[in-house]
Amino acid sequence: MIILQALVNGIVSGTLLAVPAIGFTAMFAVLRFPNFSVSGVATLGAFAGYLAYGAGLQMAGSLAAAFVVAGIAGLAFDKMAHLPLIKQGALPAAIASIATGLILENVVRLAFGNEPRGYDRPIARDVFIGEIRVSPQQIETMGLALLLMLLVFAALAFTRIGKAMRASADNPELAALKGIRPERIATLASFVGMGLVGVGGMLLGLDSSIDPLTGTRILLSLFAAAVLGGLGSAPGAVLGAFLIGMAEELSVLVVGSQYRAAVGFIAILVVLTLRPRGLLGERAY
Amino acid sequence: MLSYLLFIATIGGIYGLLALSLNLIWGGVGMVNLGLAGFFAVGAYASALLTTVGHAPIATGWLMALAAGGFAGLVVTLSTTRLREDYLAIVTLGFAEAVRLVASNEIWLTRGTDGISGIPGPWKRALGPDFNGVYFLIVVAALLVVFFLMRRIDRSPYGRALRAIREDAQVAQVAGKPVLRFKTEAFVLSAGIAGLAGALYGHFTSYIAPDMFLPLITVYIFLAVASGGTGRPAGALVGAYMVMTLLESSRFFVEWIPGVTAVQRAALKELLIAVALIVVLRLKPSGLLPERVPPAPRPS
Numbered sequence: 001m002i003i004l005q006a007l008v009n010g011i012v013s014g015t016l017l018a019v020p021a022i023g024f025t026a027m028f029a030v031l032r033f034p035n036f037s038v039s040g041v042a043t044l045g046a047f048a049g050y051l052a053y054g055a056g057l058q059m060a061g062s063l064a065a066a067f068v069v070a071g072i073a074g075l076a077f078d079k080m081a082h083l084p085l086i087k088q089g090a091l092p093a094a095i096a097s098i099a100t101g102l103i104l105e106n107v108v109r110l111a112f113g114n115e116p117r118g119y120d121r122p123i124a125r126d127v128f129i130g131e132i133r134v135s136p137q138q139i140e141t142m143g144l145a146l147l148l149m150l151l152v153f154a155a156l157a158f159t160r161i162g163k164a165m166r167a168s169a170d171n172p173e174l175a176a177l178k179g180i181r182p183e184r185i186a187t188l189a190s191f192v193g194m195g196l197v198g199v200g201g202m203l204l205g206l207d208s209s210i211d212p213l214t215g216t217r218i219l220l221s222l223f224a225a226a227v228l229g230g231l232g233s234a235p236g237a238v239l240g241a242f243l244i245g246m247a248e249e250l251s252v253l254v255v256g257s258q259y260r261a262a263v264g265f266i267a268i269l270v271v272l273t274l275r276p277r278g279l280l281g282e283r284a285y
Numbered sequence: 286m287l288s289y290l291l292f293i294a295t296i297g298g299i300y301g302l303l304a305l306s307l308n309l310i311w312g313g314v315g316m317v318n319l320g321l322a323g324f325f326a327v328g329a330y331a332s333a334l335l336t337t338v339g340h341a342p343i344a345t346g347w348l349m350a351l352a353a354g355g356f357a358g359l360v361v362t363l364s365t366t367r368l369r370e371d372y373l374a375i376v377t378l379g380f381a382e383a384v385r386l387v388a389s390n391e392i393w394l395t396r397g398t399d400g401i402s403g404i405p406g407p408w409k410r411a412l413g414p415d416f417n418g419v420y421f422l423i424v425v426a427a428l429l430v431v432f433f434l435m436r437r438i439d440r441s442p443y444g445r446a447l448r449a450i451r452e453d454a455q456v457a458q459v460a461g462k463p464v465l466r467f468k469t470e471a472f473v474l475s476a477g478i479a480g481l482a483g484a485l486y487g488h489f490t491s492y493i494a495p496d497m498f499l500p501l502i503t504v505y506i507f508l509a510v511a512s513g514g515t516g517r518p519a520g521a522l523v524g525a526y527m528v529m530t531l532l533e534s535s536r537f538f539v540e541w542i543p544g545v546t547a548v549q550r551a552a553l554k555e556l557l558i559a560v561a562l563i564v565v566l567r568l569k570p571s572g573l574l575p576e577r578v579p580p581a582p583r584p585s
Contacts (some may be wrong), residue, residue: 033371034371036319081567084567085566089315090370090371091317091371092566092570095317095511095562095566096563098319099504099560099566100559100563101288102556102558103560105432106552106555106559109548113548113549114548156419219378219382220379223379224379227375227504234565247339258386258390261382263384265379265382272364273363273364276367276372
């Protein structure tokens with residue numbers, strides 16, 4: 001029973017983790033460098049959502065605020081700091097993104113200090129399904145996360161711009177020949193990718209509290225989800241996020257909660273040793 | 286004042302060792318190590334535990350720190366050398382976090398967040414107030430040994446092969462260079478030097494705790510290597526002292542701003558370092574002392 005409860009918790013946290021993991025992996029597919037500033041952007045999104053929620057917006061509106069603020073910040077840093085360096089290779093851009101993540105983290109720290117803050121959400125009684133316990137808030141945030149993912153996948157599959165994005169990720173030269181403008185695709189990938197990361201930061205902060213290190217704490221799980229599913233693959237990121245979420249919850253039963261974050265690192269090492277392209281391959285879908 | 290300068294010079298020297306370590310792989314082979322702070326911590330803990338709990342001589346602790354760092358480097362590279370460089374970036378970043386988790390939670394071994402205190406310094410009791418001066422000389426000696434080793438590698442055929450791998454691993458492979466072996470060797474040596482730097486740090490401050498090995502140190506060292514000059518050992522050294530100067534002067538600067546709390550001061554300092562790194566990468570990626578590639582000897 002306790003294992004089943006852990007699995008359910010894992011599915012919930014996996015759903016929330018999938019949102020920023022899609023963002024990270026989509027940016028990697030299009031921009032071709034691992035953007036480490038996701039830690040700072042997730043924190044920024046969490047605080048933007050916190051302010052919006054405090055100002056009286058509902059949950060969906062607050063998530064939208066987190067998306068827009070994080071998307072704009074991520075786009076600005078990509079244009080100013082990361083992409084100009086990509087000519088020298090992926091590594092200088094990746095290193096610069098560590099610095100930009102640090103900038104965002106410290107801007108939040110300057111404004112809000114280090115004390116943890118909680119979203120002031122209404123208290124509701126937990127619901128029991130059989131002997132499995134879930135809170136109404138969990139169901140609500142999970143529903144919103146699923147809806148958002150559905151929107152992203154529908155946009156990728158059916159809209160012109162979504163198809164252009166997939167084409168560009170798959171083969172930039174060929175896509176450019178077909179008249180797809182690479183810089184527009186890059187702009188869109190930065191904005192939407194970082195927007196998703198910002199929403200993810202808020203979703204994962206909802207259940208506990210947020211502080212300037214909120215994003216840093218989810219970084220390993222996020223990378224693990226993306227690497228496990230296959231860097232650059234959006235469905236892979238979803239699958240990876242569920243698996244990492246469940247593995248983390250199960251690990252709590254075995255080694256205690258303090259090693260939750262180590263699960264991600266071990267998963268990365270194992271996947272890269274045995275199947276470096278991840279579960280769903282490095283196809284940029 | 287003199288003891289303050291000695292303290293800064295010693296810490297700067299330890300950062301110099303880290304910068305040389307990073308320069309060997311980043312400047313030399315074009316690999317990246319975003320978990321430098323983790324290897325630094327591994328060395329610090331290895332030596333601290335051996336000399337306090339294990340009562341080993343300090344020199345043994347330092348050698349074992351070198352070995353422990355190198356071994357950790359081997360573990361990290363084994364799964365990633367075949368892959369693209371961005372994977373190594375993710376793995377090393379995760380490594381540093383994992384090290385900090387283990388150091389904070391394996392209380393039976395590392396005493397958790399309380400840290401390890403009472404790490405012995407060499408001849409500390411006999412030297413009394415002269416300890417800092419002598420320790421500075423020890424760090425300088427270690428720095429010089431590593432520096433000349435790096436210069437030797439830089440100018441040797443081995444160093445040229447490393448640079449060839451950096452420029453184009455495929456071409457190097459076709460030319461018959463064992464690319465995987467060279468990359469692993471360079472990374473292991475680099476991680477070992479970072480471990481040694483950690484040991485030197487721990488025996489100097491006599492106290493270590495997981496909080497001292499934050500990812501921020503890695504950012505300092507990247508700033509040092511980028512601003513000093515990637516691919517040139519002298520540049521890494523100069524860069525390390527430039528970063529040290531920036532750090533210390535920024536401390537006075539932020540204290541001078543009225544109406545900010547201690548937390549905000551720390552945030553401003555980190556902000557300054559991060560902005561400096563981006564500016565250097567953007568405006569002067571070759572650094573203060575750009576790389577000089579010595580011509581290969583012509584076959585006669």
